[in-house]
Amino acid sequence: MDLPVVIAGAGIGGLSAALALGARGHDVLVVERAGELAEVGAGLQLSPNACRVLKELGVLDRLMPHAVAPRAIRIASGRTGREIASIELGDRIATRHGAPYLVVHRADLQRTLFDHALDQGRIEIRLGSEIIEISDTPDGIVQCHVQTGDILAQISAKALIGADGVWSSIRNRVPGHREADYTGLTAYRATLPAERVDDDLLTRTGLWLGPNAHLVHYPICAGREFNLVALVPERWTEEGWSATADRTALLDHFGNWAAGVKTLLEKPDTWLKWALCGVDANGPWSDGKIALLGDAAHAMLPFAAQGAAMAIEDAAVLAHHFPPTATNVRTVLKAYEADRRKRVKKVQETAVENGRIYHLSGPMAVGRNTVMKLMPPDRLSARQDWIYGWTPPL
Template sequence: MTQTGDALQPIVIAGAGIGGLTAALALRQQGHEIVLMDKAAGLSEVGAGLQLSPNACSVLDRIGVLDALEPHVCAPDYLRIRSGKSGRQLGRVRFGDFLKERHGFPFWVIHRADLQRVLLERVERTPGITTRLATEVLGLEPSPYDHLSCIYQNDEVTANLACKALVGADGVWSRTRRIIPGHENARFSGQVAYRATIPIEAAPANWRKDSGLWMHRDSHLVHYPVRGGRELNIVGLAEEAWRDETWSARADTKTVLHVFRDWPSEVRTLLGKAENWLKWALCSVDASGPWTHGHVALMGDAAHAMLPYMAQGAAMAIEDAAVLARHLPPDIGNIPAALRAFERERKPRVTRIQGIAFRNAKVFHYSGIREFARDTVLNLSDPETLAARFDDVYGWSPSD
């Protein structure tokens, strides 16, 4: 089906998370009418901190929100890598001005809620974008007169909306993904993440500015400042079975301290200061699977949810939004072909970065001789060389 007389019909985006909000703004810049639907009655924080590397910031700059984010971010000078067994520093990765000068955009860390709020505020101020909360997309089907109809449910009432495409940005448990023939469900990785934030004053001085990565057998820890430096985001990741009835659950401090029981006292003391822990099952969606079918395309976690061991999950969704918009210019005629081209362009990069994250999941948890070899390489590498290893990840921009 080609688009001829329905240029004013909207593109429907299922999911108003970071990927969906970014896609709404990017597609609106191309002149499309946008209807953004989310099953949540209100958009609230999910998770805690995330990292905005230069490749993500290049897109956020293009859609006009980078300056609005700056009051909420921190720009660490280094990622300091330490041993979760001995506590000693193994190496440093140069961030800060080095990455900004190298790639043209900053490396920031931010609270997820702050990023989502800035994007949502811009969406709400942008004519041509309509947001419908408490509304779940159920499917897409042909309707009379050679048009498409998005089926959605709102307050237990099922209705239709004529549209020209459906973008599934509805996350790791995407309902839109069911429309794509040959899709696979998300899979539990065998690892979980414990997340919390604490006031920055509760953290030791050497934890307050830079990002930290601590590696140990079968577990590791990440921390960095968020909320403009007012809070410290802490994420503890461990290999563990999942026994809860839902894919996220509350966890108490006693449980977290048990998981990290053989870690240095400095770490355990800090973990003990956090009161409100959330536990998340880490799940992934194989990026090599199908993303598109006719007038439907998946993006972000719906297409390629990845483990957080390269800190590129949000960045890949943000990149997806920019590339999708580029493939859908205002005068697009053959939308299915454009969506297939979007998939062909994005899939190699996302699949490769997903693979890096899977490999890091093993490398971070090495023990024995492999741990010794890893630590030796880190000790012998200078901070700039370690940062340059990711040039192909961080150096991407929407014009690539």
């Protein structure tokens, strides 16, 4: 009997990898610590590079009823409230790149991936389970000791993929990989019923730029809800890495912003906040028959809206390099790592640079706004082609 590939984590990356490897012909076991899929997080932006993979995995059509395809990204000044530039999306971006640009609730994407995986005969998912020990046999088989309640099972695997997020436990088994670091930035998130915001906000993604802060918003859940994300630099003093937010403290960051923006920020009664932590993509991603994927390998700032997309891309590339007949799994995983590192690192660096640009103040902000206003819309859109135009390997 062929040994399975074991995947730690049933998040976006882990489930995408399960589907990609299953389609390639592998048996797959996904081990997830949570006892049920919870609505953790909020909105996600899925650019054409991610949607192209989801389409190949047979997931995109299933996801569309839960998604929104915004017609544009409206970039505006947080201080004045005036529009700086607009990047057309909708049919134009879908035609340009052969796949749509979507915004969704993270839970809707995860549930769609999960349900599709359950429909595949080669994929098993164990919720409420945890890999508590990993060992190697003399003949090179990975032994995963999986705890599910009071039951301890020993699973022999051809490979172990750590897709268990920014605080990955599997990453501890990859020598030389640094732990996640707090970036000094916090994301405040809230959702509202769509009827509580102006209709115009439900057709576009909004990006508001200001000194030491920026705001992103867009519709989710097929347009029934409205997602807001406010990003600011601040010290993190909470015990964990997410917490209920002090609404007053958030609003203080935006005290000098335009009245319309402040009114929007005042609408949610409850905000949650997350410390933004990163994992350097330059660290090793694999060791022997163990490899990392998604945030476990390269958690990044959200300022390029590519965190989920990079994990989905990882899944496609891993499956491409991993035929079921592969006899040297170490070589397969090293090839996957080498194939992905340069692109992911560039996206990481782009996200950091975007954050710096978004938060400019004074004359530098005026210069930024002027350049963006004068840039032809097609040229502004083309700056994303290297990201959005990526296609999965054949």
